[in-house]
Amino acid sequence: MQAYQLNILDAARLIEAGQLSPVELTRSVLERARQQEDRISAYVALAADQAMADARQAEAEIRRGDYRGVLHGIPYTLKDLIDAAGLPTTASSRVRRHHLAAADSAVAARLRQAGMILTGKTHTHEFAFGLTTPQSNNPWAPERSPGGSSGGSAAAVAYGGALAALGTDTGGSIRVPAALCGLVGLKPTYDLVSRQGVVPLSGSLDHVGPIARTVADAAAILDAIAARPAAPAESYRQGLDQGVAGLRVGVPGNYFHERVAPEILAALREQQAELAAAGAVLVEVEIPLADLILPTQWGLIAPEAAAYHRDDLLRAPQLYGEEVRTLLEACMLVPDSDYAQARRARVALQAAWRRMFADIDLLLVPTVPHTAPLHGQDSFVWPDGSEESVASAYIRLSTPANxxxxxxxxxxxxxxxxxxxxxxxxxxxxxxxRTVLHAGQLIESSRQIRFDRPRA
Structure with a gap:
C-alpha cells in the first residue's frame, strides 16, 4: 500500500509509532496529485513547497516528543471558499481572481493548530452555487461529474491527492460529492463549526464540514473544528464502536423515497436490515410539511446570495460564469416579502420536525437519488417518465438538513x-x-464493498 492510500487514523498510528514520517506521507500525496491532476483537475493550486516545509516541521516536532494528536502530520485540502493565510481564495470565479487571504479562516487555524498539512485549494462550483463542479472530474469515471459544490475536494480525497478535505454545504455540497465519489461527508449542526473566513453563499444555510475516507476520520476532524466539545464525551471518536442497540431509526414513507434509482432504494433497505439486526428499532414516519422544504430553501438562499453579490454583479457581471450569473440575476428578483415568508416557514418546519424527532433518534434516507451524471448532462429521467434537472434532483434529498x-x-x-x-x-x-456518527460507523463496518478503487 502506498502512503497516499491510507486513511487518517491508520496513517496517524504509523506516524506515532515512527513507522511513517509526515514528510514521506506528504510527498506521497503530492506525487499522487501531480500524476492525477491532468486527468481529474481537483485542485485550483497545489501549495507543494509550503506543504513540504510544514511536513518537515511536523516531523521535527514529533521526533522531539511534541506530538499533537491524530491529525498531526496529516495532509488535507481546503475548498477554495475557505481562507488560508497567504493563499488565494478565488471561489473558482474571475470575480475574486486577485484575492489573497491575509489570515487563516477559523477552521484552517484550528487544523493548523492540530498539526495538519495543507496541500492546496480545491475547485468549487463557482461561488458554491451548483451541484456539479464542471471544472473537475470524478475519479471513478472522469467523463462524469464529481458532484458539487465541493467537487474538487471530494475528487482529491478519492484519488489520493489528500487524506481529507474541508468543504461547505448549503444544500448538499459536502454530502453530494462525497456520495458520488465513494466517501464519507459530514454536514454538522448549524453553527457548530465557525464560518469565519469562508466566502458565503447563504449565511443561514451554509455549513463547513469534513470529507474523509472513514467515519472515524470525519469524527477526528470534527473534534478539531467544532466550536463546542462532544459532551459528555471528550471526543466525537469516543465510543464509535459501541453499537446501536435501542436506537430508533426513522424510515420515511414520503419525500425521501420519491424519484430515487431502484438500486439505491434496494441498498437502503439492506442498511435498514443491518441496523435492525444490530438492535436498532425501525420506526415508520411521515416527513411533515414536505411541500414547504424546497420553496423555503429557495426563499432563503435567493435573497441572501443576492445581498452578498449585488455590488459585484452590478459592477462587473461579465466576470461571473453564465450559469451562476443567471442564477444570481434571478435571485435579485425575489422580493423581501418572500424572504420573510421563508423564514416563517422554516420556523414551522423546525417545530414539526422536533415533533417527529420525539419518536426517533435519526432518519436513514438516501443521500442522492442517482449516481454521478455525465459532464454536460442536464437531467435525469425517472422510471415513471418524469424528467428532473440534475441540480434539482441532488438538492431535493440533501437540502432538508440545511x-x-x-x-x-x-x-x-x-x-x-x-x-x-x-x-x-x-x-x-x-x-x-455522536448518534449520527455511531450509526454511520455501524453501516461502514458492515458493508461488503470496497470504495478505494480510484486510489489503486
Missing part, C-alpha cells in the same frame, strides 16, 4: 450497475453528531 440546521452524514453503501458509488444519509437531532 433548512433545518440538522447534522447529516453520508456513508458510501453501494455501487450501481455501472460501478459508480452512492451513499446512505443519516440525519440527526441538533448537536447530536
Amino acid at each position: 433548512v433545518l440546521g440538522l447534522p447529516a452524514l453520508t456513508v458510501p453503501v453501494g455501487l450501481d450497475r455501472a460501478g459508480l458509488p452512492f451513499g446512505a444519509q443519516l440525519i440527526g437531532r441538533p448537536y447530536d453528531e
Whole structure:
C-alpha cells in the first residue's frame, strides 16, 4: 500500500509509532496529485513547497516528543471558499481572481493548530452555487461529474491527492460529492463549526464540514473544528464502536423515497436490515410539511446570495460564469416579502420536525437519488417518465438538513450497475453528531464493498 492510500487514523498510528514520517506521507500525496491532476483537475493550486516545509516541521516536532494528536502530520485540502493565510481564495470565479487571504479562516487555524498539512485549494462550483463542479472530474469515471459544490475536494480525497478535505454545504455540497465519489461527508449542526473566513453563499444555510475516507476520520476532524466539545464525551471518536442497540431509526414513507434509482432504494433497505439486526428499532414516519422544504430553501438562499453579490454583479457581471450569473440575476428578483415568508416557514418546519424527532433518534434516507451524471448532462429521467434537472434532483434529498440546521452524514453503501458509488444519509437531532456518527460507523463496518478503487 502506498502512503497516499491510507486513511487518517491508520496513517496517524504509523506516524506515532515512527513507522511513517509526515514528510514521506506528504510527498506521497503530492506525487499522487501531480500524476492525477491532468486527468481529474481537483485542485485550483497545489501549495507543494509550503506543504513540504510544514511536513518537515511536523516531523521535527514529533521526533522531539511534541506530538499533537491524530491529525498531526496529516495532509488535507481546503475548498477554495475557505481562507488560508497567504493563499488565494478565488471561489473558482474571475470575480475574486486577485484575492489573497491575509489570515487563516477559523477552521484552517484550528487544523493548523492540530498539526495538519495543507496541500492546496480545491475547485468549487463557482461561488458554491451548483451541484456539479464542471471544472473537475470524478475519479471513478472522469467523463462524469464529481458532484458539487465541493467537487474538487471530494475528487482529491478519492484519488489520493489528500487524506481529507474541508468543504461547505448549503444544500448538499459536502454530502453530494462525497456520495458520488465513494466517501464519507459530514454536514454538522448549524453553527457548530465557525464560518469565519469562508466566502458565503447563504449565511443561514451554509455549513463547513469534513470529507474523509472513514467515519472515524470525519469524527477526528470534527473534534478539531467544532466550536463546542462532544459532551459528555471528550471526543466525537469516543465510543464509535459501541453499537446501536435501542436506537430508533426513522424510515420515511414520503419525500425521501420519491424519484430515487431502484438500486439505491434496494441498498437502503439492506442498511435498514443491518441496523435492525444490530438492535436498532425501525420506526415508520411521515416527513411533515414536505411541500414547504424546497420553496423555503429557495426563499432563503435567493435573497441572501443576492445581498452578498449585488455590488459585484452590478459592477462587473461579465466576470461571473453564465450559469451562476443567471442564477444570481434571478435571485435579485425575489422580493423581501418572500424572504420573510421563508423564514416563517422554516420556523414551522423546525417545530414539526422536533415533533417527529420525539419518536426517533435519526432518519436513514438516501443521500442522492442517482449516481454521478455525465459532464454536460442536464437531467435525469425517472422510471415513471418524469424528467428532473440534475441540480434539482441532488438538492431535493440533501437540502432538508440545511433548512433545518440538522447534522447529516453520508456513508458510501453501494455501487450501481455501472460501478459508480452512492451513499446512505443519516440525519440527526441538533448537536447530536455522536448518534449520527455511531450509526454511520455501524453501516461502514458492515458493508461488503470496497470504495478505494480510484486510489489503486
